Amino acid sequence: MRQPARFFSLNKPSDWETGTASNMTINEDGVTIGRVDKYSIYRTVHTADIDGADAIADFAVGSGSKLYVLDAKAALWVHDYENRYTEPFYVPGHNLFTGQSLLAARGDSLYIADRSQDRRIVSISPSNGQIVWAAHEWNGLELFPLAVAVDGMRRLYTAVPLDTQPGQADEPEVPEGGRIVIVQWGLSGEMMRQFGHDEFRLEHASPLSALHRRFAVTVSDSGEPAMLDTASGQVVSFHADGSLKAAFRAEPGAAFASVSVDARGLLYIGEAQEGDPAENERFIRSCAAGGKLLGKVSGYRARADKLLHDGRARMYALDLEKGSVTLLDLQSRTMAMPATGLPEAWYISAPLDSTEDETEWHKMELLADIPEETQVRISYFATDERFGVLDGQVVDYESYFADPAIPMTQKWSASRHLWSEPVVNPQDALLMNARGRYLRFRLELAGSDRSGPVIRRLRLHFPRLSPIVYLPPIYQEDPDGGGFLERFLAIFGTFFAEMEERIAGVSSNFDPDSVTGAYLRWLGGWLALDIADSWEEPNLRELMKQAPELYKMRGTRAGLKRMLHIYTGVEPFVVEHHELKHMQEQSELRQLLGRLYGDNPYSFCVMLPPDCVRTDKQRLMVETIIDDQKPAYTEGKLIVLQPWMHTDMHTYLGINTVLSEPTVLTLDKQSSMPHHTVLVDKDRDKRIDIHTRMGLDSELD
Known part of the structure; x- marks a missing residue:
């Protein structure tokens, strides 16, 4: 009925990369709007969630989903935010530290720093509250910790003044020009390294109480610290060897209060501006290591008196005003196009050349995933000419649309008169009034904040082959109804085309490498085997390929071992009764061998490691394979080896036992x-x- 179809198909990255895209991701999975990881609020822990606690004064991140929370009455709590469970670690009245202490934690190390106690820095075991080490001076200098942080190796970093002097009311103060440095401490409490920079000198003498929360310290997992002076906005970061990495001043005019570094080395600086948040929006800013502003964390707009990152790329922000700790995690979001600020992507194709002038293009077929609240719009135009007029100038279409120096918005606006009306979310649509040797199409992908359409394949058919040619001439010549009739018949033409394509490709349905899912298992049913859900698709494909050879080996030791190897991926150990005959001649071993391997001369044992038989379903499948592949008169016994040494049991040196x-x-x-x-x-x-x-x-x- 129909002539052989001719079409252009775009279904590989190399096909799409010939065109020009904006804010678009092209990969093996298809074409979609670009995505970016953004911080979004995962959970918020309020003071009221911690039963018995006073206002939150500080916190640190423990293992798993635990937070160490210090309240204003100096009580220390362990709060599991996933299970919503709280238990006291130090109850009020312990007199070990005050409510103005500073917390830091990593793994099984918890640090508490308090400038007003005899023990200025204390390392505590979180498992039992036992003090591991304590320090109150360093090189003869009395310690006054102003900020703390912990790296991935559980080493402590403290910001301390190098110079102090007696002040009013017997309160120590840091003199004018006094330096603030970072001191690194080892796991046993030994001082390891000092990090300092001339930018961190006090312009005026200041009592220690006035320096509370003025400085913030953070450190990467590899041991590269950074310090923020909230009064001046100065940020200094260091390499692990103590050398200067970068020094910059944060955005002027903002009331910065905290700093943290993530696993990628990006710095996050939080604000704690006073006043009505409706009038003064507070942001967490992300910066490169050199200080270049990368953006703002739009998912959080509140005070960030303290910022922390954990090993799962989760960020924690403390709001002392509200008494809350907010957890933010990275979530994939649709990227906004810079030119419009909307989650969308644009694409203009390279010319599709039919090689014949006056070609009448037929239709488009789109294979795409289009979630709710998203949209795909396709426009097109065809021409026999390679040149045209855009913005009052004669241009080569191919060179103009491919020129990266011309903004996409300019191309979009200058060529708007060329394109057809957009077809919205087409699956199969005729190309109306598309006549010319060269066809170009334009894609507009519109997404939501969380999702966007994904185009798997786009086919453009030519020349026009419509079932209307098989009708009497009167239907073809009707100028009024011909267009409608052609569109109506195109529905049936699509059915016929799909049917013919399926018939042409029916042989691929019998190729185990080309079918998947339920159809693959149906095809496997042709082998007269019990194909259960426990078969993985790669193993099932291998079984189907080796089936002819396996049928020849059925009922043999080699056939059984190969079948089990295909299913489990591990070479099994098979022990037959005749292999034990020379050992059974010893009376002291006869009873042991009978218990381990049985005394039936027509039996054998198959031994597999436990990773191959993790579930009852897998065990049943292995036993089914053994029963199916063994000789009819024999009995097969499955033994799952355990990685333990037990005398008089299945213990095999080098297999499941190591000395x-x-x-x-x-x-x-x-x-x-x-x-x-x-x-x-x-x-x-x-x-x-x-x-x-x-x-x-x-x-x-």
Whole structure:
């Protein structure tokens, strides 16, 4: 009925990359609007969520979903925000630190810094509250910590003044010109390195109480610290060896209060401006390491008196005014086009050359995922000429549209008279009044904040082949009804074209490499095998390819091993009864071998590691394979090997058992425990449990 179809198909990145795109992502999955990771609010923890706590004064991020929260009465709480569970760590009245203390934590290290206590810096074990180390001076200089941070190796960084002197009311003060430096502490409390810069000198003498929260410190996981002076907006960052990395002044006029660094090395600076937030919007700004402003975190517009990042790229912001900690995580969002500020993308194709003048283009077929609140609009124009007039000048269309120096908005505006009316979300649409050798099309992808359409494939058919040519001439010559009739018949033409395409490609339905999902399992059913859901598609394809050879080997040891190898990906161990015959001659082994392998001469054992049989469904499938592939008169037994050593059980050296030399238990990088060490609990009859605390009721002997 129909002539062979001719079409241009764009379904690979190389096809789309010949055109010009704006704010568009082109990859193997298709064509869509560009996306960017943005911080959005995940959860907010309020003071009221922590039962018994006073106003939040500071916080630190613990392991998992735990927060260490310090309240104004100096009580320390452990709050699990995922499970909404809170327990006290230090109740009020402990007199160990005050409500103006500073917290920092990473992994199993918790640090508390308080300039007004005898122990200025304390490292505490979060598991039992035991003090690991404490410091109150450094190189003979009395410590007054002003800010704290922890890196990925649990090393502490503190901002401290180098010079202090007695002030009014016996309160120490930092003199004019006094320097503020960052001191790095090791896991055992030893001072390791000092980071300093001349920019951090006080212009006027200031009491220590006035410096509370004036300085903020952050550090990357690799140990590169940065410090912010909130009074001047000065930011200085350092390399891990102590050398200067960058120094810059944050945006003037803003009341910056905090700084944090993420895993990519980007700095985030938070505001804490006073006043009505409706009038004074506060933002968290992101900056490159050199200070270049990259943007604002639009998902959070409140005070950020303290900022932290954890290992999961999650950001935490403390609002002392509201008494809340807000958790923000990175979520993929549709990117806004800079020219319009809207989540959209534009595309103009390269010319599609039919090689014949006056070609009448037929239709377009679009394969796309178009979520709700998104849209695909396609316009087109055809011409026999390569040149035309745009903006009053004769231009080469191909060179003009491909020129990266011309903004896309200018191309869009200058050529608006060329394009057809846009076809919205087409699946199969005729190209009306598209006559010419060269066809170009224009895409407009409109998305929402969270999603955008994805074009998998676009086909443009030519020349016009309509079923109307098979009708009597009177229907073809009707100037009034011919257009409608042609569009109506195009529906049936599409059905016929799809049917013919399926018939032409029917052979691919029998190729295991080209079919997927339920159809692949249906095809696998042709092998007279019990194909269960536990078969992964790659394994099932391999089985189908090897099926002819496997049928020849059915009922043999080699066939069983190959079948199990295809299913599990692991070579099984098969032990037959005759292999144990020489060992059964020893009476002391006969009973053991019977228990392990059985005493039936027509039985065999198949041994597999536990990773191959993780579920009951997989175990059933393995047993089905053994039963299907074994000789009819034999019995197959499945043994799942465990990675443990047990005498008189299935223990095989080099398979599921390893012998090693005695080793030393390493406590940390500075300490170790020899193999003959004994833990002695003085008060609990040498039992190790949660009551055992080194140096309090237990000792290493």
